[in-house]
Amino acid sequence: xxxxxxxxxxxxxxxxxxxxxxxxxxxxxxxxxxxxxxxxxxxxxxxxxxxxxxxxxxxxxxxxxxxxxxxxxxxxxxxxxxxxxxxxxxxxxxxxxxxxxxxxxxxxxxxxxxxxxxxxxxxxxxxxxxxxxxxxxxxxxxxxxxxxxxxxxxxxxxxxxxxxxxxxxxxxxxxxxxxxxxxxxxxxxxxxxxxxxxxxxxxxxxxxxxxxxxxxxxxxxxxxxxxxxxxxxxxxxxxxxxxxxxxxxxxxxxxxxxxxxxxxxxxxxxxxxxxxxxxxxxxxxxxxxxxxxxxxxxxxxxxxxxxxxxxxxxxxxxxxxxxxxxxxxxxxxxxxxxxxxxxxxxxxxxxxxxxxxxxxxxxxxxxxxxxxxxxxxxxxxxxxxxxxxxxxxxxxxxxxxxxxxxxxxxxxxxx
Amino acid sequence: xxxxxxxxxxxxxxxxxxxxxxxxxxxxxxxxxxxxxxxxxxxxxxxxxxxxxxxxxxxxxxxxxxxxxxxxxxxxxxxxxxxxxxxxxxxxxxxxxxxxxxxxxxxxxxxxxxxxxxxxxxxxxxxxxxxxxxxxxxxxxxxxxxxxxxxxxxxxxxxxxxxxxxxxxxxxxxxxxxxxxxxxxxxxxxxxxxxxxxxxxxxxxxxxxxxxxxxxxxxxxxxxxxxxxxxxxxxxxxxxxxxxxxxxxxxxxxxxxxxxxxxxxxxxxxxxxxxxxxxxxxxxxxxxxxxxxxxxxxxxxxxxxxxxxxxxxxxxxxxxxxxxxxxxxxxxxxxxxxxxxxxxxxxxxxxxxxxxxxxxxxxxxxxxxxxxxxxxxxxxxxxxxxxxxxxxxxxxxxxxxxxxxxxxxxxxxxx
Numbered sequence: 001x002x003x004x005x006x007x008x009x010x011x012x013x014x015x016x017x018x019x020x021x022x023x024x025x026x027x028x029x030x031x032x033x034x035x036x037x038x039x040x041x042x043x044x045x046x047x048x049x050x051x052x053x054x055x056x057x058x059x060x061x062x063x064x065x066x067x068x069x070x071x072x073x074x075x076x077x078x079x080x081x082x083x084x085x086x087x088x089x090x091x092x093x094x095x096x097x098x099x100x101x102x103x104x105x106x107x108x109x110x111x112x113x114x115x116x117x118x119x120x121x122x123x124x125x126x127x128x129x130x131x132x133x134x135x136x137x138x139x140x141x142x143x144x145x146x147x148x149x150x151x152x153x154x155x156x157x158x159x160x161x162x163x164x165x166x167x168x169x170x171x172x173x174x175x176x177x178x179x180x181x182x183x184x185x186x187x188x189x190x191x192x193x194x195x196x197x198x199x200x201x202x203x204x205x206x207x208x209x210x211x212x213x214x215x216x217x218x219x220x221x222x223x224x225x226x227x228x229x230x231x232x233x234x235x236x237x238x239x240x241x242x243x244x245x246x247x248x249x250x251x252x253x254x255x256x257x258x259x260x261x262x263x264x265x266x267x268x269x270x271x272x273x274x275x276x277x278x279x280x281x282x283x284x285x286x287x288x289x290x291x292x293x294x295x296x297x298x299x300x301x302x303x304x305x306x307x308x309x310x311x312x313x314x315x316x317x318x319x320x321x322x323x324x325x326x327x328x329x330x331x332x333x334x335x336x337x338x339x340x341x342x343x344x345x346x347x348x349x350x351x352x353x354x355x356x357x358x359x360x361x362x363x364x365x366x367x368x369x370x371x372x373x374x375x376x377x378x379x380x381x382x383x384x385x386x387x388x389x390x391x392x393x394x395x396x397x398x399x400x401x402x403x404x405x406x407x408x409x410x411x412x413x414x415x
Numbered sequence: 416x417x418x419x420x421x422x423x424x425x426x427x428x429x430x431x432x433x434x435x436x437x438x439x440x441x442x443x444x445x446x447x448x449x450x451x452x453x454x455x456x457x458x459x460x461x462x463x464x465x466x467x468x469x470x471x472x473x474x475x476x477x478x479x480x481x482x483x484x485x486x487x488x489x490x491x492x493x494x495x496x497x498x499x500x501x502x503x504x505x506x507x508x509x510x511x512x513x514x515x516x517x518x519x520x521x522x523x524x525x526x527x528x529x530x531x532x533x534x535x536x537x538x539x540x541x542x543x544x545x546x547x548x549x550x551x552x553x554x555x556x557x558x559x560x561x562x563x564x565x566x567x568x569x570x571x572x573x574x575x576x577x578x579x580x581x582x583x584x585x586x587x588x589x590x591x592x593x594x595x596x597x598x599x600x601x602x603x604x605x606x607x608x609x610x611x612x613x614x615x616x617x618x619x620x621x622x623x624x625x626x627x628x629x630x631x632x633x634x635x636x637x638x639x640x641x642x643x644x645x646x647x648x649x650x651x652x653x654x655x656x657x658x659x660x661x662x663x664x665x666x667x668x669x670x671x672x673x674x675x676x677x678x679x680x681x682x683x684x685x686x687x688x689x690x691x692x693x694x695x696x697x698x699x700x701x702x703x704x705x706x707x708x709x710x711x712x713x714x715x716x717x718x719x720x721x722x723x724x725x726x727x728x729x730x731x732x733x734x735x736x737x738x739x740x741x742x743x744x745x746x747x748x749x750x751x752x753x754x755x756x757x758x759x760x761x762x763x764x765x766x767x768x769x770x771x772x773x774x775x776x777x778x779x780x781x782x783x784x785x786x787x788x789x790x791x792x793x794x795x796x797x798x799x800x801x802x803x804x805x806x807x808x809x810x811x812x813x814x815x816x817x818x819x820x821x822x823x824x825x826x827x828x829x830x
């Protein structure tokens with residue numbers, strides 16, 4: 001039996017036991033994992049150093065190298081995320097809804113684990129910790145398949161987790177990590193439908209598309225994050241400036257960074273020159289529509305392609321729109337249904353934007369950068385779903401559960 | 416453009432408008448639809464008569480003919496279901512969860528429609544009414560593709576609905592019915608991923624499997640209903656008798672009918688002879704394990720295949736089990752994760768059965784026949800999901816919605 005099949009099988013066996021384990025055991029294990037991350041930080045950093053050396057030899061740089069790099073602060077954040085997850089109420093067993101039918105039978109919709117979750121991810125080693133902790137809390141076994149570029153870091157982190165859970169009475173096998181770095185392991189994973197209930201691909205668009213198209217297992221996908229900020233005619237322009245800068249510049253290489261700025265024509269003449277100056281000072285290349293180029297000199301022309309593009313870089317498409325309707329229509333046409341924001345002091349505009357923009361997360365007077373499981377109070381995230389089925393937006397513990405109906409009675413018969 | 420593509424396109428246009436329509440308009444339309452079903456019952460019954468004549472010419476009989484047949488009572492039930500749906504609280508806009516983060520931003524998880532739902536079904540014309548009403552209530556447009564054997568009934572019912580919604584201010588195009596009875600229409604429907612957000616196949620296992628395997632659109636599936644009743648050592652045996660008879664005989668051709676009876680060996684000697692007598696009197700063929708055949712004469716031998724089989728007929732597999740663990744293990748091994756019942760007066764057995772049987776619906780001292788959207792108070796159902804993602808068990812209006820995060824603040828920036 002291959003490594004992949006053997007580990008998936010072990011995960012399935014563990015999942016059956018994990019489903020009925022008490023919260024106390026799970027939370028104690030999570031707290032011990034958080035402590036172990038901090039106690040073993042030098043071990044994790046050493047492993048990460050190996051990955052970084054390989055990456056540098058391979059000429060990897062920029063955003064990818066940044067994602068791959070761990071430091072003391074990132075390890076502290078990882079530990080904090082796990083502690084936050086431990087502190088959440090156990091989703092398993094939660095009654096989502098309950099009522100009595102006219103015939104006296106009691107119907108309860110009760111949250112239960114999904115079973116085994118497979119996660120395929122790239123470069124960020126902290127995903128190993130996040131995914132394992134979220135799955136454990138939700139009573140799911142997990143099969144981790146991280147990118148080859150982070151294999152040493154991932155093995156170190158998963159090794160710590162596996163050691164702790166085994167000592168803390170969590171079923172052995174609940175956390176599996178695939179060591180084969182070959183791409184064939186991913187292809188094999190997609191076929192493990194007898195063992196894996198849900199696959200979550202996390203990473204570049206190419207990886208996700210390939211998983212969605214080739215998987216025999218249900219997938220919750222996170223495709224691209226082509227996020228917008230719309231500065232409305234009624235915006236507080238100082239607030240708008242800060243939100244735009246935060247959404248574009250604070251961390252441009254991530255999915256919730258802004259890629260297109262939409263500006264109402266009523267305030268474009270005032271707003272665009274000053275924001276473009278600040279953006280340019282921060283090193284952002286601007287690609288604008290015709291009106292933008294009239295108002296601001298030295299702006300490149302944006303093509304149709306630009307409106308669709310997730311740059312993940314210090315590049316920004318800018319468009320002047322006639323107003324709210326135009327902004328909503330642009331976002332629903334070109335966006336990726338991830339995260340979009342409006343800046344406005346107008347009540348109706350705020351409400352209509354929230355109602356009519358068809359995205360997983362809509363923000364009013366908040367930077368799109370908050371579209372994140374940790375920022376939403378979920379401790380961490382399994383990914384950000386840009387599909388509509390099962391889960392949408394940042395996925396925390398509840399989003400990796402399902403439910404069952406428990407119906408109790410005293411001899412009800414159907415007539 | 417083909418009929419299928421053109422209707423899917425119209426549905427998508429309607430869905431965008433339908434998402435923001437008020438509850439008052441939707442509920443008024445639903446009540447008018449219910450009235451129209453009753454007022455036009457002769458028109459529906461005439462159309463149904465045509466289908467029945469064709470079916471008889473084609474030698475269709477038994478359970479299939481029963482499913483196809485409408486009568487005044489079924490039309491009254493259809494209307495009642497639609498009225499129940501109208502009376503439900505609008506799921507759209509419901510805040511599932513809401514909280515404030517430490518930085519002051521307010522996070523709300525708000526229920527919204529999915530968009531366009533395609534439903535592919537067989538023989539039962541009342542599904543046309545149920546699916547259209549549930550989708551309308553949940554703010555979704557629907558593309559209906561019923562079986563060719565029920566085409567006249569389906570067109571009559573859908574025609575009534577389309578006339579009413581157009582008069583009541585619901586966006587035209589919200590309810591689409593495919594008139595092409597050719598199988599090519601189904602194949603085309605599976606490719607409409609630009610227009611349809613979710614496909615629900617409802618009907619025989621062959622149909623469902625073919626949709627799941629060939630669809631380019633996310634599918635919520637309902638495969639087989641291999642349902643069990645376990646009569647525990649601590650059962651009230653009179654109650655057990657009634658539940659077993661109800662679960663097997665009241666309507667054997669449906670997915671929530673019992674297919675395998677499990678009996679604790681502690682009470683098998685007392686219970687099996689009397690229940691087998693009643694079942695045989697009701698015309699049920701019994702296929703038993705070795706112990707069953709020792710206790711009851713004239714019972715055929717059950718093969719391994721029988722434990723997996725959904726008979727949808729007056730046939731029952733019977734097995735004597737050593738106790739609760741054996742029963743749970745049998746159900747989780749051979750069952751289809753649809754609906755399973757225990758009959759017991761023992762508290763711990765009831766609780767363990769509910770926790771450990773991995774099925775969409777678990778029943779304690781209630782007939783499996785209640786596994787049904789109408790019986791669960793949902794007015795009707797879009798199908799009964801036997802998968803774990805998105806929705807599980809009977810799917811009513813909430814189960815055909817998704818959600819979005821609406822985040823409001825006053826200039827929050829991420830640091």
